[in-house]
Structures are given as structure tokens and as C-alpha cells.
Amino acid sequence: MENFLKNKKVALIDMDGVIYDSMKYHVRAWQQIVDELNIPFQGEDIYVYEGMVGTEIINMIYRKATGKGISKEKAQELYNRKSKLFREIGHNDPMPGTARMLKALERAGIRRVLVTGSAQHTLLDSINADFPGAFNSGDRITALDVTHGKPDPEPYLKGLALAGVKADEAIVIENAPLGVHAGKGAGIFTIAVTTGPVPKDLFEKEGADIIFPSMPDFASVLEAIIQ
Numbered sequence: 521m522e523n524f525l526k527n528k529k530v531a532l533i534d535m536d537g538v539i540y541d542s543m544k545y546h547v548r549a550w551q552q553i554v555d556e557l558n559i560p561f562q563g564e565d566i567y568v569y570e571g572m573v574g575t576e577i578i579n580m581i582y583r584k585a586t587g588k589g590i591s592k593e594k595a596q597e598l599y600n601r602k603s604k605l606f607r608e609i610g611h612n613d614p615m616p617g618t619a620r621m622l623k624a625l626e627r628a629g630i631r632r633v634l635v636t637g638s639a640q641h642t643l644l645d646s647i648n649a650d651f652p653g654a655f656n657s658g659d660r661i662t663a664l665d666v667t668h669g670k671p672d673p674e675p676y677l678k679g680l681a682l683a684g685v686k687a688d689e690a691i692v693i694e695n696a697p698l699g700v701h702a703g704k705g706a707g708i709f710t711i712a713v714t715t716g717p718v719p720k721d722l723f724e725k726e727g728a729d730i731i732f733p734s735m736p737d738f739a740s741v742l743e744a745i746i747q
């Protein structure tokens with residue numbers, strides 16, 4: 521494979537489904553909250569909506585099922601409960617292969633910056649313990665830093681600004697189609713890693729530059745390139 525790290529200085533790295541194997545807990549929490557509304561919902565659809573602001577996800581699920589929107593207040597209340605439930609049922613399971621991926625980037629001299637739409641402190645507070653040295657303190661953009669979630673390019677544009685690099689000096693590492701959309705919208709070389717049940721063509725449709733079938737596969741390719 522060609523050396524896609526050539527002239528790259530920074531990797532902008534998503535969290536849910538990339539750093540942590542956390543999407544399964546999001547799916548479960550969403551399913552439980554939406555079930556209470558008595559509207560049809562397949563929890564796994566969350567893999568396709570991943571990255572959107574939580575209240576927008578609720579509004580969209582509700583509109584799809586009923587043809588009507590939901591009030592801002594109700595959406596916020598449901599999202600707050602979903603977040604609480606996620607904290608209760610979720611564990612910070614590091615994604616298999618991710619520690620190797622981060623180490624390989626470090627060896628290549630590539631600075632790692634976290635770019636997530638999440639504000640989940642249970643995960644954000646664990647990263648430094650679970651992946652020591654992977655991220656410098658302050659090298660993160662979270663939901664608290666942006667006004668537009670993915671698929672808007674804002675989170676990745678803010679990541680570039682934080683790192684002080686141009687779009688062509690960075691790569692994006694994503695597991696979600698809307699995250700890929702955001703990375704490409706920011707003009708960045710965007711790598712999709714399949715860590716959930718998202719079909720390859722959804723990543724292709726969003727313009728992913730490379731698609732890896734798993735995180736261990738991606739880590740192995742990085743290790744081979746860097747040697």
C-alpha cells in the first residue's frame with residue numbers, strides 16, 4: 521500500500537468505535553429509551569447516525585416513525601436519560617488493535633488529536649489511563665468545543681486549528697459514515713475503519729480515501745509502512 525502518511529503531521533482521531541469499543545452500549549441505551557416511546561426502532565440504526573448531536577438523532581427517529589417532530593425540551597430530556605443510561609451500562613472497553621495503531625502513529629512522529637462529538641466523561645476521563653501517552657493534554661476537541669456535530673466539518677476544522685496544521689498535513693481516522701463525511705468536508709485525507717456492522721458502500725458513498733476491514737488490519741498496515 522502507498523505511504524499515505526507521507527508529509528502528514530497530525531492524526532485527528534474519533535473516539536466512539538475507534539478508541540473505545542463503545543458503540544454497542546450506545547445502541548443498547550438508545551434502544552431502551554426509544555422503546556419507551558412505543559415507536560419502531562432498530563438499535564443498530566445508531567451506527568448510521570453516529571456522530572450527530574443526540575437531540576437531533578431523537579428528533580430524526582421520532583419524525584421517521586410518526587411524521588412529526590418532537591419538542592426541543594422532550595428531545596433534551598430523552599437525550600439526558602440516554603446519556604445517564606449509557607454511563608450506567610457502559611464500560612470503557614479499549615478497541616482491540618487501537619493501542620497498536622496509536623503506538624505506530626507515535627513512532628511515525630505523528631501527533632494524535634482526539635476529535636469526538638461526545639461529551640461522555642466516563643470515556644473522556646479514562647483515555648489517559650487506558651492509552652498512556654497517546655494524547656497530549658489539551659489535544660482534544662469534544663462536544664463542548666463545537667456548535668455543529670458531525671456530519672458538519674466543524675469538529676475536524678477545529679482539530680486542524682488546534683494542531684496548527686493545514687488540511688493536507690492531517691489524516692482523519694473514523695468508524696462512522698457521518699464522521700467520514702465530516703473529515704472529507706474539512707478537506708482531509710479520511711480513513712474509515714470498520715469496527716461495527718456498517719457496510720463498506722456507506723463509507724465509499726461518503727468518499728473515504730481508504731477503508732480497512734478492522735482495527736487490527738489498520739494497525740498492521742501502519743506498522744508495515746513505518747518500518
Ligand code: MG
Nearest residue numbers: 534536537695
Ligand atoms: Mg465513532
